[in-house]
Amino acid sequence: MMHEIILAGFGGQGILSMGKFIAMAGLEEGKNISWLPSYGPEMRGGTANCNVIVADEEVGSPIVNKATAIIVMNQPSLEKFEHYLVPGGVVILDSSLVPVMPKRDDVEVYAIPATKMAYDLGNATFAGIILLGKLLEVTGVVTRESFEKALYKILPQKKHGMIPEEMAALEKGAKY
Amino acid sequence: MGERILMKGNEVIAEAALRAGCRHYFGYPITPQTEVAHYMAKKMEQLGGTFVQAESELAAINMVYGAASAGVRAMTSSSSPGISLKQEGISYSAGSELPMVIIDIVRCGPGLGGILPAQCDYFQMVKGGGHGDYRLPVLAPCSVQEMYELVVEAFNIADKYRNPVVVMGDGYLGQMMEAVTFRDEEPIYKADKSGWAACGSKMERPHHTITSIYIEADVLEAHNQKLQKKYAEIKANETRVEEFNCEGADIIVTAYGTISRIVKNVIKDAEKEGIKVGLIRPITLWPFPSESYAKYADKVKSFLCVEMSSGQMIEDVKLAVNGRNEVKFYGRTGGNVPSQNEILEQVRAIAAAK
Numbered sequence: 001m002m003h004e005i006i007l008a009g010f011g012g013q014g015i016l017s018m019g020k021f022i023a024m025a026g027l028e029e030g031k032n033i034s035w036l037p038s039y040g041p042e043m044r045g046g047t048a049n050c051n052v053i054v055a056d057e058e059v060g061s062p063i064v065n066k067a068t069a070i071i072v073m074n075q076p077s078l079e080k081f082e083h084y085l086v087p088g089g090v091v092i093l094d095s096s097l098v099p100v101m102p103k104r105d106d107v108e109v110y111a112i113p114a115t116k117m118a119y120d121l122g123n124a125t126f127a128g129i130i131l132l133g134k135l136l137e138v139t140g141v142v143t144r145e146s147f148e149k150a151l152y153k154i155l156p157q158k159k160h161g162m163i164p165e166e167m168a169a170l171e172k173g174a175k176y
Numbered sequence: 177m178g179e180r181i182l183m184k185g186n187e188v189i190a191e192a193a194l195r196a197g198c199r200h201y202f203g204y205p206i207t208p209q210t211e212v213a214h215y216m217a218k219k220m221e222q223l224g225g226t227f228v229q230a231e232s233e234l235a236a237i238n239m240v241y242g243a244a245s246a247g248v249r250a251m252t253s254s255s256s257p258g259i260s261l262k263q264e265g266i267s268y269s270a271g272s273e274l275p276m277v278i279i280d281i282v283r284c285g286p287g288l289g290g291i292l293p294a295q296c297d298y299f300q301m302v303k304g305g306g307h308g309d310y311r312l313p314v315l316a317p318c319s320v321q322e323m324y325e326l327v328v329e330a331f332n333i334a335d336k337y338r339n340p341v342v343v344m345g346d347g348y349l350g351q352m353m354e355a356v357t358f359r360d361e362e363p364i365y366k367a368d369k370s371g372w373a374a375c376g377s378k379m380e381r382p383h384h385t386i387t388s389i390y391i392e393a394d395v396l397e398a399h400n401q402k403l404q405k406k407y408a409e410i411k412a413n414e415t416r417v418e419e420f421n422c423e424g425a426d427i428i429v430t431a432y433g434t435i436s437r438i439v440k441n442v443i444k445d446a447e448k449e450g451i452k453v454g455l456i457r458p459i460t461l462w463p464f465p466s467e468s469y470a471k472y473a474d475k476v477k478s479f480l481c482v483e484m485s486s487g488q489m490i491e492d493v494k495l496a497v498n499g500r501n502e503v504k505f506y507g508r509t510g511g512n513v514p515s516q517n518e519i520l521e522q523v524r525a526i527a528a529a530k
Contacts, residue, residue: 034353
């Protein structure tokens with residue numbers, strides 16, 4: 001199985017870190033992985049995105065050609081990336097920030113008010129984690145256990161105290 | 177073998193250099209390779225080496241010249257416009273036969289261009305860039321793992337032949353993260369530099385002079401002939417290539433770096449449509465693996481060269497094919513990357529043509 005995922009939103013929403021968590025979790029599971037960021041000038045206040053591939057087989061191109069899932073955290077990203085999806089692919093969008101639905105009718109859509117939910121949890125930075133919760137739930141790209149391990153590996157020591165809360169946010173997204 | 181670690185291409189370049197025994201790094205920041213300097217700045221102090229963020233690219237390459245003259249393993253890194261600035265120093269280093277490693281993480285040009293990935297430095301790295309009759313081995317990795325292996329290799333080739341060696345990757349290779357596995361011990365070529373390095377004579381032997389100036393015509397010609405002899409040796413010993421799926425292929429696509437991986441996906445797509453496609457991936461851009469092309473020149477319907485440029489490597493491909501077959505081209509510029517679908521379209525068109 002090859003999961004080809006595009007994560008996209010505004011610079012500053014943690015898009016690149018979200019991709020890293022998945023890649024690291026994939027590595028924890030012994031999968032083949034790649035993480036490719038957009039690093040163009042669009043990152044400054046504009047859109048940021050990254051391509052993450054998690055596969056049992058060898059990863060060929062690190063550039064996602066046909067996405068199996070996309071996570072979008074702003075409207076331009078939805079417009080830019082929905083046509084990358086394979087039929088039956090998964091769209092997970094932050095409905096607090098994306099007021100429209102995909103034009104495609106051959107994909108699975110999960111609209112989650114992640115930013116609002118994150119504010120309710122008292123931490124706006126959890127929006128991405130909430131969306132990742134749904135991604136793990138519906139695609140099975142990595143397990144929650146390996147995701148948690150990835151958080152411990154990537155986040156600096158001083159933020160490890162927050163990881164139980166992050167895992168609770170992940171759970172909220174999965175169950176939404 | 178150690179564990180698989182998730183690392184960014186640029187960080188792996190720096191880590192590989194350190195593992196290869198490089199303790200002298202001189203650089204100047206430029207996207208998309210600045211992480212090389214970041215990593216070096218952090219690690220070099222712990223290892224007791226020298227890290228200098230120079231005042232300019234010119235200064236950086238000349239600091240490498242100085243360090244290499246003293247016989248230590250030294251490196252600099254930059255991206256396209258920065259490499260242009262280093263060219264004078266590179267030519268002097270080639271003329272003075274100094275072993276060093278130069279990293280070029282290529283961005284789109286010409287001029288200041290942009291920061292997005294490209295392969296438009298092929299000419300400047302492979303065909304010279306600086307003045308004079310010199311050659312540089314140019315290694316072109318296609319993955320983070322290979323980036324590690326080829327940087328270590330670059331130091332070995334540099335020391336073995338007393339020559340600057342380039343590792344060139346498109347911006348994506350510097351920016352992407354993949355799993356990398358480091359060896360417990362690096363295969364380090366130990367060169368005896370005592371016969372030439374300017375590392376202090378202690379008045380116990382004649383001075384060693386590192387220079388590229390030879391005023392007398394015959395002396396300079398003899399120096400050039402010596403260099404050419406060395407280049408012939410490098411050509412004979414250090415050419416590296418990956419041939420993938422080429423036996424019985426209808427079409428051979430040729431590409432290096434990130435593009436070669438996209439082509440591997442295209443090969444799978446084309447297979448499903450009954451088109452047999454092979455890949456020739458030069459791992460050394462100089463010396464160029466001409467024989468691989470010559471071998472298949474009469475066997476395939478056509479070659480297709482795909483680059484993130486307007487067509488640079490294709491000139492070497494055509495020389496290798498030597499008029500025996502056609503060589504088509506597909507390229508994107510400005511930071512755009514030829515997509516899997518675009519390359520597949522090209523392959524389909526060739527397959528459909530009579």
